[in-house]
Amino acid sequence: MRRFIIDTDTASDDAVALVMALTYPDVTIEAITVVCGNMPLEQGVQNALYTVELCGKQVPVYPGAVAPLLRPLEAAHDYHGQDGLGDIGLPLSGRVPAERHAVDVLRETIRRYPSEITLVALGPLTNLALALTLEPELASLVRECIVMGGSVSGGNVTPVAEYNAWVDPEAAKIVFASGMPIKLVDWQLSSRYGMLTPEEEGQLQAQGTSLATFCVDIQRVAREVSQKNLQRGIVLADPLTMAIALEPETATETGRFFVDVATDSLTRGQTIVDIGNVLQREPNVEVVLTASHERFVQLLHRAVR
Amino acid sequence: MRRFIIDTDTASDDAVALVMALTYPDVTIEAITVVCGNMPLEQGVQNALYTVELCGKQVPVYPGAVAPLLRPLEAAHDYHGQDGLGDIGLPLSGRVPAERHAVDVLRETIRRYPSEITLVALGPLTNLALALTLEPELASLVRECIVMGGSVSGGNVTPVAEYNAWVDPEAAKIVFASGMPIKLVDWQLSSRYGMLTPEEEGQLQAQGTSLATFCVDIQRVAREVSQKNLQRGIVLADPLTMAIALEPETATETGRFFVDVATDSLTRGQTIVDIGNVLQREPNVEVVLTASHERFVQLLHRAVR
Amino acid sequence: MRRFIIDTDTASDDAVALVMALTYPDVTIEAITVVCGNMPLEQGVQNALYTVELCGKQVPVYPGAVAPLLRPLEAAHDYHGQDGLGDIGLPLSGRVPAERHAVDVLRETIRRYPSEITLVALGPLTNLALALTLEPELASLVRECIVMGGSVSGGNVTPVAEYNAWVDPEAAKIVFASGMPIKLVDWQLSSRYGMLTPEEEGQLQAQGTSLATFCVDIQRVAREVSQKNLQRGIVLADPLTMAIALEPETATETGRFFVDVATDSLTRGQTIVDIGNVLQREPNVEVVLTASHERFVQLLHRAVR
Amino acid sequence: MRRFIIDTDTASDDAVALVMALTYPDVTIEAITVVCGNMPLEQGVQNALYTVELCGKQVPVYPGAVAPLLRPLEAAHDYHGQDGLGDIGLPLSGRVPAERHAVDVLRETIRRYPSEITLVALGPLTNLALALTLEPELASLVRECIVMGGSVSGGNVTPVAEYNAWVDPEAAKIVFASGMPIKLVDWQLSSRYGMLTPEEEGQLQAQGTSLATFCVDIQRVAREVSQKNLQRGIVLADPLTMAIALEPETATETGRFFVDVATDSLTRGQTIVDIGNVLQREPNVEVVLTASHERFVQLLHRAVR
Ligand SMILES: [Ca+2]
Ligand SMILES: [Ca+2]
Ligand SMILES: [Ca+2]
């Protein structure tokens, strides 16, 4: 049995990733820790609680950082809707999260299960950066940390930066430099292997279950934005990341590179991935280079069955 | 009875400040939380433990952040000696600190005594920044935070930056922006009102107690450096800060200004004190503008008696 | 006989400085070179042409840089009025400047009279920076460059930056690093010794000449702003600078320090004056530390007589 | 007949590009303007003069900027040899350049032939930035400016920056923002279409002319470095750029994008090419996306015949 902690700024693709993990057989989710990002903290917490309830599970949800380390939060309502789950009228309020601080739960759970915890980070890395700053030795106690974030080349918020790394670039910098074993699922990879076309969405919905309906319906705003931008489908970055966390073979090729994060104005949040080893620095991140789209879609289907 | 938490990167002037607080009648020191700064964390912890023991007290000492938020630590062995207490051969190792993390102790103690805790910050603000980032509402639960750091004009590490603000400028930025009621004892003020001349050092030592001897002897390296730099005496910034914390009337004039901290290369760690209100921003810090040197010296004498 | 080039972003205090120089006996003004700053280039050129004409002189006026090196121009209409000369209805258009580029005139004139030219820089340092970048050896051919700009401590646009250094900080950085013999008249000095009280303005106007009327009337907007800000008078920074250029004894005390300029966000344009020699760098600027207000006022009176 | 100005930091690949232009039939090279870059200015001037002489031409060579706008020069002796032409013993000293400043020649020549000048920029953009800063209207008088520099993705000096843009990023920023019609030949394109394999070098040398020998021999150091780095051949970025300048059809595909340049620490010199139009800014650069390697090689062969 594997132990996961999922750190998430729960919006529409995080929710699908949560469904995948919550329904997966041999994985115990020790905690869902929420961080501000796509959604303000409070909304992300409610969305995570709703998703857990919908899956009929008891996993505790802990609220974490309410703001990036050094910058004001810039949420992504435009892409995920006001409530983060597509504004389709779900009852996303009133649930009560667990009492402890997400960062404390991260610290304690990692210490309780040394070398056992798989961290899946689906939002800005603020919670993880805080835990690692408080206790740098946690880096060596984590089994693996699979991060959705950054971009080997190109971005989605600026020409060079992906959202999670851009919202809290200092946190990303801290996490990448921490020495923790990190596997990176970047924006470029997600766009290529984690995109769901309208046909594929249709096939998913055709499963007819409440989870299938949920997973498809909450993409409403994201789908509209993607169509307006003439994209072939919606990018499910967090679900692809979860697929790789659940079944590592979903990543078909990886490489170890030195990765750092720019924090200055024009290039804020850009992940510098030294593929050509120009800097001749010790590699610190295993970057997923190719993935299996088929496997990803299979995992999606199995999750909502 | 007043409740203090003292956050300190315990070097030679911190130790004197600790002596002043530990021997002061109506103050309960709930905790001494140590942060890296003048000394690496481990050495600062040992120095604090030794000082508490020398004073015959039972105050717990908690280790905190081992590095600034985003930068490598640059300690100040040149000014305080290798062991931080003047390299006069004190047995500064082997003592065992309390078990909890300084940042957790800060969080819990402030919550336990809402509006009661006086925080005295004598080192870089990393511990405080971490506590405030984890729980922003702590800012409104602190009674007052007296900070030694920054400079209204001029600096001691660079032409514009004081050491504590320079070592972890991001932490200082977070703390100043937190909304916590802050009273700032800056470098300029410390140089003017917190300087002890050789005569004054002699008078202190003439008290003949072990604490008097300790307080004077541990300034050995600092004294040599100050003489080499042709200064009239040694600047006891932390003790002046403690004097103002213990007896607020030691500050004879203050002003409320907007204060921010530069984090960029050339001006890293500079505190921008908007005395002329050029930015027309809400004041966030009460800056001590003048202090009573006499009162400060009296407090010193009383402490070592 | 001395040879001057005056580089100016001609607004209300520049104009007074021009009057002082144009009416001074033993000085030949080889050229007035205009730079964008307080005014867009075109308006500054017109204001300089008008001032020369009013003084009945033939000095050529050359237009220079239309924008700072790397940043958009932020003019100062609020302080100097829309036309830069107090919006008192002067006919400030239609005059035709000389044909050459200010930067070329600077280069050639300095080369024509090696070690003879006194440069008086009353605006942002863009023109000078361009000349020095094109021909670094000009730095050693200038007799002296008296610069109005920067601030030893405190600022007027931000808490730490003076306008001229702030508008084009990169240019200031280039000029200070050029090796040219620079005498700096900073904002702090100008505020202290170059301020004209209402009484002193009255005495100047009482001279009854057209130049006296001009020099006082064009301060209309500046006077209003200063009164609103509860200042004791108007600061005539450029005229004080010109007084020091014309009669060096107006500066009663100077010091040589290393000076650099911050170009980053929060401290953009701050002049770092290493008075304490913290950086232990070679001094590159002679900073005027005190000046004679009486002498300055005398020079003003003589100019408009 | 077309009029060219070639701006170059003449090292081993610039020299080949010069040979191509100097031997091309219908092009008049009005001037070769030299800028510091791969070589210190003086050496670049000598290398250009030698190359012109070897081609038996009379084109004047003008020295320009001796340093980047704001930074010290970091030359590339490691890649091009101490003398920039492979250290093969060529007599590269003693020739006398034309007397005027490169930047002045750029300004005057562009004005003399409005809409006629094709600028080919083969080095850091310092000279061009200075000309455009002095006279912004030059941007609209240039027929076209073909720039070798920057990188759509990946770099050669840092993981994200190409040398020319990195050496003087502020200059590149100024030039890209100037409004001048720019066609960009970036590092990525050059690596793909401008690489010469050992076989292709052999075929070129087999022409047996002195120019063929020169063009191949001066790549000695570059060849060694490339082999050590396990590259398939040497990248002739400047010659590919010149091929596109001489015969625009060598570029087989281009796109117009918004391009800016990062100037901050970690990403200094990175060209931000907004291919996805994330910033929704007006395109300012035509970026060459594919080129004809065959055509490029043909042009090379014709040049040395
Ligand atoms: Ca997410
Ligand atoms: Ca201290
Ligand atoms: Ca001026």
Ligand SMILES: [Ca+2]
């Ligand atoms: Ca070149």
